[in-house]
Amino acid sequence: DAGVIQSPRHEVTEMGQEVTLRCKPISGHNSLFWYRQTMMRGLELLIYFNNNVPIDDSGMPEDRFSAKMPNASFSTLKIQPSEPRDSAVYFCASNRGVSRETQYFGPGTRLLVL
Amino acid sequence: KNEVEQSPQNLTAQEGEFITINCSYSVGISALHWLQQHPGGGIVSLFMLSSGKKKHGRLIATINIQEKHSSLHITASHPRDSAVYICAAAISNYQLIWGAGTKLIIKP
Numbered sequence: 001d002a003g004v005i006q007s008p009r010h011e012v013t014e015m016g017q018e019v020t021l022r023c024k025p026i027s028g029h030n031s032l033f034w035y036r037q038t039m040m041r042g043l044e045l046l047i048y049f050n051n052n053v054p055i056d057d058s059g060m061p062e063d064r065f066s067a068k069m070p071n072a073s074f075s076t077l078k079i080q081p082s083e084p085r086d087s088a089v090y091f092c093a094s095n096r097g098v099s100r101e102t103q104y105f106g107p108g109t110r111l112l113v114l
Numbered sequence: 115k116n117e118v119e120q121s122p123q124n125l126t127a128q129e130g131e132f133i134t135i136n137c138s139y140s141v142g143i144s145a146l147h148w149l150q151q152h153p154g155g156g157i158v159s160l161f162m163l164s165s166g167k168k169k170h171g172r173l174i175a176t177i178n179i180q181e182k183h184s185s186l187h188i189t190a191s192h193p194r195d196s197a198v199y200i201c202a203a204a205i206s207n208y209q210l211i212w213g214a215g216t217k218l219i220i221k222p
Contacts (some may be wrong), residue, residue, distance in 0.1 A: 031208060043200070043212045056208070089155060099207045100145045100164060105157040 002026075004106035006092050012112045018080040021109045024073055025094030033103060034067055034077050035091040043091070049075065050097050082113045117141045118203050120213035128221055133188040135216045137201035145204040146184045148175050151215070152197045160186070160199075191220045 005024040013019055025032050034046040047057045052069045060067070064083070069075040079086055089110050093103040118139045127133055137146065148161045161168050161175040163184065168175050172191075177184040188195055196219050202210040 033208070042214055043202075045209070048208050050208075091157065093157075097207070100162060100204065101207075102147070102159040102162050103210075104159070108155050108157075110155070 004092055004094055004104055006090075006106035006109050008109060009107060010110045010112075012114065013082055014114050015083055016081045017113075018078065019082045019086075019111060019113070021077040021079075021090050021092075021111070023075045023077070023092030023106060025075070025092070026104055027073070029094035029096055029104070030072065031095050031097035032069060032075050033093040034075070035093065037089045037091060037108070038087075046077070046090075082111075084113045087111055087113050116214070118201060118211045118213040120199075120201055120216050122216060123214065124217045124219075126219045126221065127191055129192055131191050131220075133191050133195070133218065133220075135186045135199050135201075135218070137184045137186070137213055139182050139184075139201075139203045139211070141203060141205055141211060143203045143205060144207070146177050147202040147204060147210065148184070148186050149200045149202065150197045151200060157200075162204075188218075193220045193222050196220050 007022045030051050032049040035043050037043045046059045047067045048055050049069045067077045089108045091108045092106040095101045095103050121136045145162050145164045149159050151157045163177040172189045174187040198215045198217050200215045201213040
């Protein structure tokens with residue numbers, strides 16, 4: 001299996017622009033996680049999907065952030081409008097959603113908002 | 115006080131040394147994860163523990179549920195072990211409380 005795939009790997013944009021991050025989970029995994037990593041706050045869970053349904057979005061910072069999972073093999077995280085404080089590495093992870101299971105992380109998208 | 119605390123925050127050692135990284139937690143957990151993040155940024159799961167001890171190559175992870183403490187050991191450390199090691203406490207089937215990470219540098 002190719003593992004969790006994320007795109008783009010790097011994104012540089014200007015403040016106010018829309019940013020869309022993409023994730024393809026491992027085939028057969030029905031749980032998907034979006035995380036944000038910054039130096040100040042470490043890893044933070046933004047949103048958790050199970051069977052394509054958002055279960056916990058309490059970590060989404062504000063209305064500028066939205067996430068979708070239209071099918072089992074694709075998810076997007078959108079920031080509109082982007083702000084410099086959104087600069088971070090965004091990770092997508094997936095697993096089968098059973099108890100006590102490892103999460104498999106994608107390579108991350110490094111976002112810089114100027 | 116953070117719910118998951120790691121020590122040390124930074125560790126520099128010589129190649130060949132035995133390395134210990136500690137993780138203490140104050141919450142009820144279903145499992146404790148150890149992960150590795152290389153300078154390139156990728157995150158890899160090393161271990162998931164709910165009791166006892168696990169070993170994989172030169173890496174050993176232990177957990178003491180009563181004391182709410184886990185350790186990650188590296189034997190015969192090598193420069194390629196240089197990375198950030200993160201422990202994370204699983205408090206539900208999807209929620210992890212993350213430690214701040216230990217930055218390990220192994221000098222040749």
